[in-house]
Amino acid sequence: MTPTTKKAAIIGGGVIGGGWAARFLLNGWDVAVFDPDPEAERKIGAVLDRARASLPALYDRALPPEGALTFCDSLVDALQGADWVQESVSERLELKHKVYDQIAAHLPEGGFIASSTSGFKASDLAANGAPVVVVHPFNPVYLLPLAEITGEPELRAKALPVVQSIGMSPLEMHAEIDAFIGNRFQEAIWREALWMIKDGIATTAQIDDAMRMGFGLRLAQMGLFETYRLAGGEAGMASYMEQFGPSLHWPWSRLTDVPDLDAALVQAISDQSDAQSGHMTIARMETLRDDNLVAILRGLRRTGSGAGGVITAHEESLDSDGEIDGLPVTQRRAVPVTWTDYNGHMNEAAYLELGTWATDGLMKLVGADDAYVASGKSFFTVDTRIRYLGEVHRGAVLTVTTQVLEGAGKKMKLFHRILKEDGSLAATIETLMLHTDLNTRRACLPEPAVAEALETLAAAHAGRDAPGAGGSVGQRN
Template sequence: MSRVAIIGGGVIGGGWAARFLLNGWDVAVFDPAPDAARKIASVLDNASRSLPGIYDRALPAKGKLTFHDTIAAAVEGADWVQESVSERLDLKHAVYAEIVPALREGGFIASSTSGFKAVDLGAKGASVVVVHPFNPVYLLPLVELSGPADLRLRAEPVVRALGMYPLQMEVEIDAFIANRFQEAVWREALWMVRDGIATTGQIDAAIHMGFGLRWAQMGLFETYRIAGGEAGMASYLEQFGPSLSWPWSRLTDVPDLDDALVATIAAQSDKQAAGRSVPELERLRDDNLVAILRGLRQQGSGAGEVILAHEATLPEGGEIDGLPVTASRCVPVTWTDYNGHMNEAAYLELGSWATDGLMRIVGAGPDYIAAGKSFFTVDSRIRYLDEVQCGERLSVTTQVIAAEGKKMRLFHRIMTGDGLVATIETLLLHTDLTTRRSCPPEPEVAAALTRLARAHDGRIAEGCGGAVGERP
């Protein structure tokens, strides 16, 4: 078990704590604020509900969370130190002076700073690399790595192991890459409010109803390349390049955040919130991000590619009560309905993943399918035995009831930590994908199925073969 020290448990530090914990790391936190534990517990609650839901495999068992009264106690024995204290250079230097003596030999400090260069952070002798995340840290994959090349290279595998995307920056610059873009858009937005051109609600709608959706799966240059038509980027620049010199923007100026502008922004922002609290808005944000990230995962595009790469490293398989575990995952918000629990259609989807898991076990996985053979479902019966909520971890075991010629009959048991919540009985026919007609499975697959059927023979499968609505 790896151990990380989180120095500073605010919004960013708490997000880091959640990201590490849910990826199986033990987390030691130092934060002198009296309510630090409560705040981190709130972040962890949100993260536990959302992060596992973007994957189709279960994350590792959660690590252990501890709080410490001194920096040295938190850092002692840590494999990684993540500093997330306030953006004051003097404060960071003071904190580093306490971290360095407690570091393991050859250790370094990873800073969450949103603007300082590593060379300035390490000006008093500490080995520091910028590892700059984005809020919410437990969901957004981007991490900007800036500073000494050797430390950036050492930091990258840790970042990837957390399911994040390390953006290596060879050139050090204040505020890095992404924050400079955010700052530019933010500055222009402030001017629009200041000049009475747009309200906070109009500006936010322009982003999340328009180009923000494009940016979720393609960056600026790819988007504009497409806008240039078949001629590509050169055509776009030729058409729209001259407009860069037009007086559309006030990006070189910064509006004075006087009392009147602050009051205007605050009032408009309150109206936008429509009475929703910050925790309610955080939950909405996370649910939206899970839905977007799962969509990108399905296509393997943008952040979805990062999710798939991390998911491939997560363990699967094992046994429960002598039966193979064919699926294990957490319930994403996209599987829930207006009643607040897992929708009935999602059980069938989970059952299909479990069937795929059993097919891989018997040698009928992706390579077998690519060669032109597979199993098609022809009948299913689901029993819903208990409610399941968003974020709950589900494990599915599969019993081979029968393997007779072209037929494969399976019985899936869906379980939470509290017990059985559903069963799915399914009948499949082996099929030739070229003719779309049933046919006998290849000998090695038939033999593997027969072995499992014999091993599972004699087990009681309560509800298997019963009529719809039948209960003990």
């Protein structure tokens, strides 16, 4: 472990513990896992495979180099040198207290325990004196950003920056309640759903469709109150409350009552769920879920809405890419599932998109950044030629270096090399651009600072070989 690498101890390697391990590991932390389950290593390995295929795909900048993963034979071994301790054992208070007693004896000065509990209050968890703060995530931990944080103020203050540093959105709660905020809403929806099935009103498939085809998508990017504010039209929330407030007194739901989970209701739910999705394995459903979330979250990140804003903010904190062989790295990113075709290969359009972002990276490097574009000047693409040289699959990390072939007057001619992780070429992109006045839509000379920076790069890159540049379609040499 290098001096700058931090270490997380994961105590309990189930679904949630495995998700935490993936979240920390893929953000550059070393991770030590303790779980007496002999299958823990296999199970966490499966979680990591899914996380590696999905979390990096959310970003347009590469995540830090992956940390080291260690499976420990004892809790004490896992705790050695840990900067963060995440407890994710079963939801039994007596078991948690027993584990906390063991952890507390080995915590460094000022150390604390972060609990993944789904419902226990921090004060209940800390009843025996262990320093415990609730850091409650949502599954899959490696993709969903929310972490509800509750407990003593000084422990919350320590937990907040760490959670944020690994790309999550901490929701600090100043009042202690059982089940926190998110689980209370989930429980309310669950109870209503049980009654609908019990009363023969809806099936499991109908209930799920009502959510995923309708209000679930709205809630994903605006939440509850912003959604209802929009429902009030231009008059806003006050109008909504005036129009729909009386409906709270109507017998629409049975949230104040809970059906008995008798054998008949349990069987009905089980049978309907089997009919709905029994044709898919759990592994297939988890992959489908992750692919769907990546697509939704990538859509949200383009506008900075909801969870998308968390991703873009985290991306800004990641290190810049530097140079390779004297050429600036203008783009480095993992291939998301949204860039792949039915064969799992990166499709042709994605190469062009990657080249587009690399061109943007070069433009920012010479000063033609967002502010420059906002001032009314930019470069417009005139011609592009792509050579596809190597097969690329989802999850592969691609690095783009950019060589300035020409940078004088109104012209900017670039040569992008798309490199695989082994350094081999996946593709090259040659593109010609003209500097343009966005108001007149006519070519014009760049501002002096941009022109000078571009000319400097062109001079530095002059005389370099650019294999394939200037060739015709189909020409390889």
